Amino acid sequence: MKNIWTITKKELKSFLYSPIAYILTSFFLLISGFFFYNILAWANDQTMRMMQSGYGMNRININQMLFEPFFNNMTIILMFLLPMLTMRLFADEKKMRTEELLLTSPLRLSAIIIGKYLAALIIYAIILLLTATYAIFVFIYGNPELAPLLTAYLGLFLLGAVFIAIGLFASALTENQVIAAVISFSSILLIWVISWVGESGPGAWRGILTYLSFFSHFKNMVSGVIDTQDIVYYLTFIFLGLYLTRSVFEFRKWR
C-alpha cells in the first residue's frame, strides 16, 4: 500500500507540475459549463411552457430535465478528455527511459500500475467535484432530489474510471503519447457504439453487445438506479484494463 502511494504521489506531482492537468480541467469546466447553461435554459423554457399551458405540470422533474441530459453530455467530453489525461502515464516513462528505474526497483509491477491508475483517478475525481458547483446552484434556486444526483455522479465516476483503465493500457502499448490517446479514444468509442450494432443484430448478439456497451449501463445509473450488475460491469472492465496493462509488461520481457 505504501509502495502504491509512492507512485501515486509522484504521478500527482508530475500532473500538477505540468500544464496538462490545468488545461484539461479548465476546458472540461468550460465545455461542461456551456452545456449546463444551455440545458438549464432549455429546461427553464420547457417548464415555463408547461406552467403556462397547465399541461404536464405533474411531470416537471428537475433531475430528469436538467441532470440527465447534462450527464449524458459530460460523458462525451470525458471520452475526449480522459485519453489526454492518461496518455502520458506509461508512454512518457518509456520515452524518457525512466521506465528502467521503476522496473528495476523492488516495487511490484502491480503496485506501479495501480499507483499510476490511482493518480489519474484522483485528478479525475477532483475535476468531477468541481462540476458539483453547478449542482449547488440548482439546489440553491430549486429543489432537486439528491439521491438520483449522487447515483448519477457515481455512474459518471465509474464510467470515467473505466476510461482511465483503458487509457492506462493504451499508454503502456507505445512510447508515443499521441498514439496512446488515439488508441484509447478509439477503443472507448468502439465499446460505446457497440450497442448500436447490437440493436440491429440478431437476438443472441443483441443481448451480448448491449451488455458490453458502456451506454446501456450508464443509462440506468444516470436515471438514479443502482444495479449491482452495472457496478460489477464497471469493476470488471477496470480490472481487465489493469490486468491487460500488466500483461503488456510481462509480454515485453520475452519479446
Place this chain on the structure above:
Amino acid sequence: MIQVENVSKRFADVQAVKDISFKVEKGKIWGFLGPNGAGKTTTMRILTGYLPPNEGRAMINGIDVSTDLKSIKKIVGYLPEVVPVYSDLTVKEFLRFVAELYSIERKRIRFAIDRVVEKTNLQDVYGRLIKNISRGYRQRLGIAQAIIHEPEVLILDEPTIGLDPAQIIEIREMIRSFKDSATVILSSHILAEITQVCDGAVIIKEGRLMATPTRDEWGKNLEIVTTGMASDTDWSDLKQAFPVISEVRAEGQVLKLEFSETLNDFNKIIKYLIEKDIRIKEIKAGLEALYMKIILAEEGRGS
C-alpha cells in the same frame, strides 16, 4: 559476487547474448567491453532483473536472478545508459522518490539522501529542477540514485558517456571509491577507462564472450608507439635498468615490453625512455593491444 553461467537471451529475431559465462569476485570492479550492439546492455539488464534470460543462470551473491527477483532488486544498484530522471522534479524530490521506491525507512531517508548528495557532489544543484542541471550533474544524479539504497552490486552502463574530460576523471574517482562497499560492473567504449579503473574485463562481441582478461594479465605488457626510433637501437640497457622487464621487442616504430609481474605504474620506464631521447607518440597499456587483437582478428584486419 556475480556469477553468470551459460546465459543466453533472444529477442524476436535477434540473438542478443549467446552462452556467456563469467565471474566477478566480491569487491572488484569489472569492465564490459565490446563494440556497439555487442550485448553489453542486455547482459547488464539480465543482471538487474529487468530482462529474464532464456537460458543459463545469472546469480548475484548466490541468489538466482530468475527465481528471487525481489531480493536481487534490493541489492543491485543500476545506472542505465540513459540516466532515468524525471526532468520536472527537483534533485531533492527525485532522490526522495527513489529512496521511497527502495522502501528506505522514513526516518532514514533524509540521512540516505544527504549521504549520496555528498558522495556525488550534488550540493550545488540540490534544490534545482532536473531539467535545468547540466549533463555532468545529471550523470552524477544517475549515480546517486543507483547507490541510495547502499547496494552490494553496482551496475553502471556507460557511466562516463557524453562527459567532458574533467567530469570523466571525477566520475572515475567516484567509481573507484565504491570498491570498498560494492562489487561493480561498468561498461565503456573507452579502453583507457577500463585499464585505469577495472580489475578485469569481459570482452563481448556479437553476443559472444571473447575473453575475460584480468588486470594481472594486461598489466604485464605495454606498447609504446614512438617516432624516429632507429631500428637497430640496443635495448639491453633498458632491461638492465628495470629487472621487471622480461622481454623487449621493437616492431617498426612500436616498442613492445613484457613484464615478469603486474606493473601498474609505467612512469619510471617512460621517464627513462624520454631521457634516452626517444620521442613517444602513444602508450598502449596491455588491454588495448589485446582488445584490438580480439575485435579486429575476426575481421581479418588485425595482427
